[in-house]
Amino acid sequence: MSEPTATLLISCPDQKGLVATFANFIYSNGGNIIHADQHTDFEAGLFLTRIEWQLKDFQLSRDMIAPAFAAIAKPMQAVWQIHFSDTIPRLAIWVTKQEHCLLDLLWRWQGKELHADIPILMSNHNDLQSVAEQFGLDFCHIPINKNNKIQQEARQLEVLRNYRIDLVVLAKYMQILTPEFISQFPKVINIHHSFLPAFAGAKPYHRAYERGVKIIGATAHYVTADLDEGPIIEQDVVRVSHRDTVADLIRKGKDLERVVLARAVRLHLQNRVLVYGNRTVVFA
Amino acid sequence: MSEPTATLLISCPDQKGLVATFANFIYSNGGNIIHADQHTDFEAGLFLTRIEWQLKDFQLSRDMIAPAFAAIAKPMQAVWQIHFSDTIPRLAIWVTKQEHCLLDLLWRWQGKELHADIPILMSNHNDLQSVAEQFGLDFCHIPINKNNKIQQEARQLEVLRNYRIDLVVLAKYMQILTPEFISQFPKVINIHHSFLPAFAGAKPYHRAYERGVKIIGATAHYVTADLDEGPIIEQDVVRVSHRDTVADLIRKGKDLERVVLARAVRLHLQNRVLVYGNRTVVFA
């Protein structure tokens, strides 16, 4: 599958002929569909689809695809994005002091599991600078305190612009982003160390221990202005028992966080996640 | 979703324009697609799809759909089936002495989870006759021994014909069907009490215990001439420990068998399972 492909992610009001119309657009221009999946939310009256086709022999040049599709999409009131598989997304990883999610992402990136460029590691501390160096990433240290958050977020945004970052991955970044930041840079994936909505907020493992749950979880979600309330991309869980102390929950949870975040980032990078309302369709 | 729908299950050699062609067939006749999913097996060069659409306002009468679609399918060398949601499949459950899978299926059937008619319970013993009576099913007792299997399978086939059965569910039927039977009645789902291909054959829980596995499973599959080798529809597992005796494995396994068989039967009845080679695509 190394030949370049194009992927459309579309959501529009449900109506007859959508599958045919979109498929005809590809076929009539000589494209070969290699993945097409759709979902209808009957309650919301919404049709959501992902179509991926091979660009080889496609008769529209890349520049022409968006305007040509726009003409089709407009009467259908469709909201859509187009992605090309050889346009590599640029990703910034943000951390605080914990390294497990960071190392896991970088290891997968090295192993070609994550189809992205990762030019920079950003942190409010400098504990993990050496990891950046080890993997050949730039490191940007922007300390945050109560008084400077607004100014520092301005600096963070500037760095994201300078590096032409498409996606920020919060790999255990222990600061809350302001709604203002999110309104300016809305493509952010976070890993929360609980099975949301259980234990939203601080110290989820301590609270899970106190509540005496028999299963703990982790949740990867897009960040919105409401803390821990954004659209969920992926979750997973692991069984615990009375023998597990808080330290054990943290240890077991780390393994969950690593894999759940990695899966979510990978799904996003493959353009398999479509957000609508506060929900996601994952075309897995 | 109570209005009648039609569902096409299609497999054909991969080629350009398949999604468009099939979708156009529905759309040009005024159908509204409510589910469409496809899968391409690039290695096998095979395109597999499931399309379901509402029959309301569809301009082809039911009788005309098959011939009209055949004209489209033939040049594509497509193999296909069509199903109408208000043609209720007729199902025979076969058991020996254990009742857990049987009761579970009948309870789901009563609760409208299984969209089927179940006119008859068949068994090589008569232990479960009272269950048939309780749920209003006919009961057919056909004892099997080494010497009479061929004749009794002829009787079984006759009963299936008389009752116009579409699907046989082996809900812990502890006899092996002959290849001859399967060649005459190939629509049979079995539940095997292990995580196939581990512990194929007899006494899987005893052998799982002896092997000291930490997880046990159950497998629902279509029956083929090779015992326990048919296409797998669904599997699930549960964790066990050194504390679990063979009796515990059997008890825990029963819960697996019930739910795995029920899921497989439900998927089949919704025409979500497409067999190719010895594999299944499950359009779930």
Place this chain on the structure above:
Amino acid sequence: MSEPTATLLISCPDQKGLVATFANFIYSNGGNIIHADQHTDFEAGLFLTRIEWQLKDFQLSRDMIAPAFAAIAKPMQAVWQIHFSDTIPRLAIWVTKQEHCLLDLLWRWQGKELHADIPILMSNHNDLQSVAEQFGLDFCHIPINKNNKIQQEARQLEVLRNYRIDLVVLAKYMQILTPEFISQFPKVINIHHSFLPAFAGAKPYHRAYERGVKIIGATAHYVTADLDEGPIIEQDVVRVSHRDTVADLIRKGKDLERVVLARAVRLHLQNRVLVYGNRTVVFA
């Protein structure tokens, strides 16, 4: 394991010699320990243990065991219970209108998975009276409304006394018990149809759907004065996707509820659950 056994469940402040002291009590009286498990909560400074031994050849008569052990337990400030395996607990199942958990418990009871007497089914509606009849249980219909709850709980308590009930199982009983009721009859197990503490309270599946979670769960817990806040005995989960409607979550959830409640009841009946604070030790 059909010979009668005795089981001690003990919790006491952690101190040296506890395992030896308790084991010596059994051994010096000629008992053969067949299960002993312990847990130390170092944070709480608490030692918790379950010891089960064969009564055959035990030199203390049953009447003498409690006073003899009390003399040992007192200086250790131990809180303890003793149970004999041939004293069959008496269980009342409470339901409203849904039958899936009820049927599941009764099947397991018929199949000897649950070591209990179940003389009575109690309900605030009479929809499930026929199930009681089918399984040979008495049926007690006590309707509840806003105005009569206190009086009706008095009637419920009277029935529990008359039937000498040891444990009430709320198998989808959709009424909240008052703190007064719980203070008078504290042995109640409930099944909540979510992965607590997520979606405590009403309509958990609807809220899970709205939140867009990728996994749903069920929780069996002891009932306390605080709704959905009691000690958790068992939880389990199942994966869901964007394709699952609220109706699908309810259907998948039913399978979870059945098995989670059954496991919890079984663990309780085997005296494997020890509550301390708002947590449980499950000696599984």
Place this chain on the structure above:
Amino acid sequence: MSEPTATLLISCPDQKGLVATFANFIYSNGGNIIHADQHTDFEAGLFLTRIEWQLKDFQLSRDMIAPAFAAIAKPMQAVWQIHFSDTIPRLAIWVTKQEHCLLDLLWRWQGKELHADIPILMSNHNDLQSVAEQFGLDFCHIPINKNNKIQQEARQLEVLRNYRIDLVVLAKYMQILTPEFISQFPKVINIHHSFLPAFAGAKPYHRAYERGVKIIGATAHYVTADLDEGPIIEQDVVRVSHRDTVADLIRKGKDLERVVLARAVRLHLQNRVLVYGNRTVVFA
């Protein structure tokens, strides 16, 4: 829990008084038991236990514990081991070319999850030499081919002796050890990339794909003379679908292999695994 502890792992023919006898040995010498767990295999007539106690204030010197306990164990025909928590086991990791399990173990080791010294990485290739250097391990390259296996195993054994290795971890070491090697160095843990006994032997992911299973797994086990037949320590699984190619199975499987091997090594290092026959008791 940083104070030193001693741990006894004992198996002996089941008989009355075992718990009391062992606990008395600890208590009468002033030890404080912090973990005690036991299991009786009634079929095998075997009692198996793990007892861990704090050495602080224990009245026997370390040298004296083994002889003193031997006197107790002998009449009971007990087989036993003693371990001290501050005697750090020495571990050699063996690899071929794949790094995922290796990196995972080394991260956990750096993060103090694995209580061991890891002085050396050994391999039949030199692809992963740089990883050894990065983590400060010696690297030993011993190439193997059909003709030199016996001589090379002699060299491997010599290295193990020189480095005083207690445990070899095969972290994707793609060579079969000879029975002679195992008889001389029996403490070896392997990760097999399937849910054993399914797909024992070579290319399990390819065979899992061909069989069309819906779940794949990984298995950590002690190595015995019979390939893939040794006592299982830990297993885990992940769901797959028709959409997963062999490459996807391999990718998903890597995550399983990492975590399953890490759990098994950790359990072993904590002296929580007791082998009997071809089975393990895991005192988790």
